Amino acid sequence: MIKNFTSACKFFILVFVFAFVSSTSSAQEISTDPAAIKAGEGIFNANCKSCHKVKEKLVGPALAGVDERAPSIDWIKSFIKNPPGMIASGDAYANNLYKDYKPTMMTAFSSLKDEDIMNVLAYVKAKEAEVPKDDVIKDPVPGGENTEAGGSDLLNLVAIGVVIVLLLLVVTLALLISSLKRFLDQKNLNEEEKEVVHSPITLKSALSSPAFIFIVAFLVAALGFKTVINNLFAIGVQQGYAPKQPIAFSHKIHAGDLEIDCKYCHVGVTKGKSATIPSVNICMNCHNQIKEGAQTGASQIKQITDAYANNEPIKWVRIHNLPDLAYFNHAQHVVVGGVECQTCHGPIQEMEVVKQHSLLTMGWCIDCHRKTDIDTTRNAEYYDKMLKIHAEKKGSKAPFKVEDIGGLECSKCHY
Known part of the structure; x- marks a missing residue:
């Protein structure tokens, strides 16, 4: 009986161990839930996109298959939260990664939770599984590429229509005057009345008439008043302001072509009032690795590396200025309101030189x-x-x- 009891205990222990291992592994399984993938996409775009792509190498390695290459998912979580610590601990895989990409070291994302990292892996796995779509030649959308041309054609038609209407009005008035003269000629008019009816209208008489003088004076006064009002309302408005910057930074290349998320460089946009101007350290996260022309004196990248080496800030010129009496909080609009950067700043991803897009x-x-x-x-x-x-x-x-x-x-x- 003791033997049977011992065997039963072993059986239950094995079952318990198996269940524990299974539950642990299932907890580490990468989710396929659309909500998790969507959340992972947001975290990836805000934190990872500037250095990583899913299927291509960028500043760092491609992330496709990272869950299979790395020692474990727990290792991935530890490395993302503290890369320098993992390297300093002598971890072989971490040191091999650093050897391949040094002197660039991955930023530590200690604020990310395990759930956030699992969501990122879910997004990476979903992107990894996507099949590239063949290019499809679509039928042109009416008014798609020629919207601007169509709009100008419409304005031209409206202008032509207005001119035609004015000409018709002039012809109609001339006919009315001619008919009125013929009608009056049939009446018994004295010589003075006939002189008035048939008096010619000269340019001199038209220009010196009180009606013409009043119309001209009214138009001049109205235009002058409008100009004064427009200039008064323009005080403090800097729409279109695009100052020269110390380094010719292109948002078209970084935010447009490379699709770096605005929040990666402007780190304060989700945390407080100011979006903050990027520090040299943020620039060097990428330009430790990307150094085309860094040895050339005129190179923009050399100015960044020199500023980093000399521990000096880059003196960027502020573009968007609000008066001191006004309070605006970026975090309230971006995080709580879900407002996109382009809503206020315009198509920033298309700007070589940033300018103030909105009135503000x-x-x-x-x-x-x-x-x-x-x-x-x-x-x-x-x-x-x-x-x-x-x-x-x-x-x-x-x-x-x-x-x-x-x-x-x-x-x-x-x-």
């Missing part, structure tokens, strides 16, 4: 707060009570705008 005036901000719908699904519990109050006041079908949550209150933007 009080009226411009208020207009946005009046027109912008709030995505209440982002913080559903927070908006529950507000939605009920809004439905009672304006009806359940009325859109929920920023102004409905105090977006037009003075203290929101002014100290």
Whole structure:
């Protein structure tokens, strides 16, 4: 009986060990849930995209198959959170990686949770499984490539139509005057009345007439008034401002061609009021490896490496300036509101030289707060009570705008 009891105990121990190992391995399985992949894409774009691609080598290695190449998923988590520590500990795989890519060392992402890293792996796995699509020649969309041309043609047609209408009005007036003269000629008019009816209209008489003088004076006064008002409203408005920078940094190359996420360089955009100007250290995360022309005196990259070597900041010129009396918080708009950078800064990924795209005036901000719908699904519990109050006041079908949550209150933007 003791023998049978011992065998049963061994059996249950084996079952327990098997169940524990299975549960541990399943916890390490990379998710295929669309929500996890979507979350991983956001984390990848914000933290990894500037140095890694999924199927191609960039500054760092391609990430496809990383879960199979690395010693374990736990190793991946530890390395992402603390690469220098893993290398200093003598870990063979970490040191081999550093040997292949030195002097570049991966940034430590100690703030990432295990769940975040698993979501990134889920995104990488999903991208890895994607089959490249063949190029498809699509039928041209009506008005697609020629939208601008179509718009100018429409304006030309409108202008031609206005000219034709004016000509018709002139001809109609001439016919009316001729008919009126013939009608008056049939009446018994005295010599003075006939002289008035048949008096010729000369250029001199037209220019010296009180009606013409009044019209000219009115137009001059109106144009002068409009010019004064426009200049008054333009005070402090820097739309189109594009100062020369100490280094010719191209957003078209970095944000456009290389698709580096804005948040990677402007690290403060999700944390506080200011988006912050990138430090030299952030530039060197990539330019430790990318050094084309770094030895040339005129090279832009050499200016970056020199600034890094001399421990000096790059003196970038601020482009977007708000008056001291105005308060704007980037994190509130980007994180809570989900506002894209291009909403205010324009197509930044297409700009060789960055300029101020929007007005950034009080009226411009208020207009946005009046027109912008709030995505209440982002913080559903927070908006529950507000939605009920809004439905009672304006009806359940009325859109929920920023102004409905105090977006037009003075203290929101002014100290």
